[in-house]
Amino acid sequence: MAGIDVGGTNIEAGLVGDDHRVLDRAKAPTPADGPDAVMDTIAELVGSLDGRPDAVGLGIPGVVHEGEVLTVPNLQNWHESIDIVDALKRRVGVPVALGNDANVGLLGEWLAGAARGARNVLGVWMGTGIGGGLILDGRPFYGSRGAAGKVGHIIVQRDGALCSCGRRGCVEADAGRRSKESAVPAMVDAGRATSLDRIREQDRKEKLTSKVWARALAEHDDLATELFDLAVKTRGAGIGSTVNLLDLELVVVGGGMAEKLGQDLADQVAAATVPWMLQPDPQLRCVAAELEDDSGLVGAASLGRAILVSG
Amino acid sequence: MAGIDVGGTNIEAGLVGDDHRVLDRAKAPTPADGPDAVMDTIAELVGSLDGRPDAVGLGIPGVVHEGEVLTVPNLQNWHESIDIVDALKRRVGVPVALGNDANVGLLGEWLAGAARGARNVLGVWMGTGIGGGLILDGRPFYGSRGAAGKVGHIIVQRDGALCSCGRRGCVEADAGRRSKESAVPAMVDAGRATSLDRIREQDRKEKLTSKVWARALAEHDDLATELFDLAVKTRGAGIGSTVNLLDLELVVVGGGMAEKLGQDLADQVAAATVPWMLQPDPQLRCVAAELEDDSGLVGAASLGRAILVSG
Numbered sequence A, B: 001m002a003g004i005d006v007g008g009t010n011i012e013a014g015l016v017g018d019d020h021r022v023l024d025r026a027k028a029p030t031p032a033d034g035p036d037a038v039m040d041t042i043a044e045l046v047g048s049l050d051g052r053p054d055a056v057g058l059g060i061p062g063v064v065h066e067g068e069v070l071t072v073p074n075l076q077n078w079h080e081s082i083d084i085v086d087a088l089k090r091r092v093g094v095p096v097a098l099g100n101d102a103n104v105g106l107l108g109e110w111l112a113g114a115a116r117g118a119r120n121v122l123g124v125w126m127g128t129g130i131g132g133g134l135i136l137d138g139r140p141f142y143g144s145r146g147a148a149g150k151v152g153h154i155i156v157q158r159d160g161a162l163c164s165c166g167r168r169g170c171v172e173a174d175a176g177r178r179s180k181e182s183a184v185p186a187m188v189d190a191g192r193a194t195s196l197d198r199i200r201e202q203d204r205k206e207k208l209t210s211k212v213w214a215r216a217l218a219e220h221d222d223l224a225t226e227l228f229d230l231a232v233k234t235r236g237a238g239i240g241s242t243v244n245l246l247d248l249e250l251v252v253v254g255g256g257m258a259e260k261l262g263q264d265l266a267d268q269v270a271a272a273t274v275p276w277m278l279q280p281d282p283q284l285r286c287v288a289a290e291l292e293d294d295s296g297l298v299g300a301a302s303l304g305r306a307i308l309v310s311g
Helices: A035-048 A084-092 A101-112 A171-175 A177-189 A196-202 A210-218 A222-246 A256-261 A263-276 A294-310 B035-048 B084-092 B101-112 B171-175 B177-189 B196-202 B210-218 B222-246 B256-261 B263-276 B294-310
Strands: A002-006 A010-016 A022-029 A056-060 A063-065 A068-071 A096-100 A121-126 A130-136 A139-141 A250-254 A285-288 B002-006 B010-016 B022-029 B056-060 B063-065 B068-071 B096-100 B121-126 B130-136 B139-141 B250-254 B285-288
Touching: A002 A035, A002 A101, A002 A294, A010 A035, A010 A294, A022 A035, A022 A294, A035 A056, A035 A084, A056 A084, A056 A101, A056 A294, A063 A096, A084 A096, A096 A101, A096 A294, A101 A121, A101 A130, A101 A139, A101 A250, A101 A294, A121 A222, A121 A256, A130 A171, A130 A222, A130 B222, A171 A177, A171 A222, A177 A196, A177 A210, A177 A222, A196 A210, A210 A222, A210 A256, A222 A263, A222 B130, A222 B222, A250 A256, A250 A263, A256 A263, A263 A285, B002 B035, B002 B101, B002 B294, B010 B035, B010 B294, B022 B035, B022 B294, B035 B056, B035 B084, B056 B084, B056 B101, B056 B294, B063 B096, B084 B096, B096 B101, B096 B294, B101 B121, B101 B130, B101 B139, B101 B250, B101 B294, B121 B222, B121 B256, B130 B171, B130 B222, B171 B177, B171 B222, B177 B196, B177 B210, B177 B222, B196 B210, B210 B222, B210 B256, B222 B263, B250 B256, B250 B263, B256 B263, B263 B285
Parallel strands: A002 A056, A056 A096, A121 A250, A250 A285, B002 B056, B056 B096, B121 B250, B250 B285
Antiparallel strands: A002 A010, A010 A022, A063 A068, A121 A130, A130 A139, B002 B010, B010 B022, B063 B068, B121 B130, B130 B139
16 A cells, blocks of 8 residues: 655655654655656655555645545645546546545544554644644544544634634644744844744755754754743634534654654643643643654545555 | 433423433422432432333533532522432432433433434523533543533633633633623613613512523613623624634534523624624534423433433
């Protein structure tokens, strides 16, 4: 089975065994010239794997709705709506299944990582935005049209900051990397000092990546710490709301920042969540994802497996 | 099968057939002197029904957690924690099952009312507080400890009004009847005119009941309209968050205000929800509960049925 994790920077492909172990992997930069080029790259990556998969599962950083990708905000030149499943199936010659990247990441952690065996789980994936996934009553939950898990668009401050989705006060409006990054220039213009740009240049990054943020936090950069703390607090309110609504037992924190900061980040998120919980419960655990990049590959491959079973 | 709906004012009991129809019913005022008196009243009501039930299901206005009632904020003199299931079983001599009243109300609507056949549903029950229930992937969802559905304690304004739960900015802090009622005296002291107290006295009510609110709204009372609109708007943000997280197809609005205002209220709630939805979707329906008081009886009876099946 092959799992594909399509990110804003790279596309990763993995050949995944029935035991959810990644047997072979390949990686390429994400083409900037639209969906056809992305599909070509995925097909090449699949072809390069050491073994021909029976099906391909795909995790996409966008809103997946009844099997179609509606919006893909973090991929360049992806304006037209194309039937990804069909386009990729024609290229790879095997069945293709599609999921949202954060849904798929949590699925990987539930099958083989930090959420193994748990019945009711929220996954919070922190990347450019804030993605999420749900395991409810011991199985993946996708909602009526496959779009469930948007923990980044829980509203925690009705009159709060404008979110990239156009609404106000979403978790992502304060807590996404995009929103943190966009706050920096204004704060610098207002006379605040920060090492973020120096670190970014030293690391030769175009953007303030998770690695840049992690280094700035390690250096106790005031501005980075302030924005990071606001992000964690905001996330806590959104996760608290979710726990109150769904009575969960586990929160898994994944994505770039979780890979860099690990359980420290999960502990901070837990501390920010507890004050909002109706029933503060020592049984609620908050843990960092274990599989790092592999969670997406393992979860995506299992989507492929599921489509073979269901026909 | 018998279903019991324990409210702050009355306890209702119903003998419910396998087709979810209420065959016989009985009603008594809720005793104000604690759980033992409440259990006695329930046992008397069950005994008065025209037929002996095989099991009794109970909907309680409180937090039900692993089969125990943790807090019952709207029942008087209910301080001690007692094992309700056991206490009632000894009195009625048949198996007893326990659920939260709003969970149970939605269950009734899903089995025999406005949510029949729906796969992913949020129930929002508006009474003294704001209760809720969930049907997910075509079955009732109770969470890891049976406490799911607390839509009233989704946080929509992190620095908002103080809620009866001690946190700030919960949906219930602006939208519950208790919070609306407590806002009235301050607004009157500040010089605002309202017909609410006159209507309450005419109706010989101690509190501003749903009926009193509905009459004040019908009279276009400014203050009542303002508080009601704020409540609907706040609910909209909480429901929007829930729809973004769970990708639901249906919202059922129940409780006292829904009985008085019907689909008008559901339409207002829908209008207040759409602006917060990530994927405004004409397929999301928002409807008023159909069964009125019977939803609690039917849902509670089905809990009793389920405990017989599961042993």
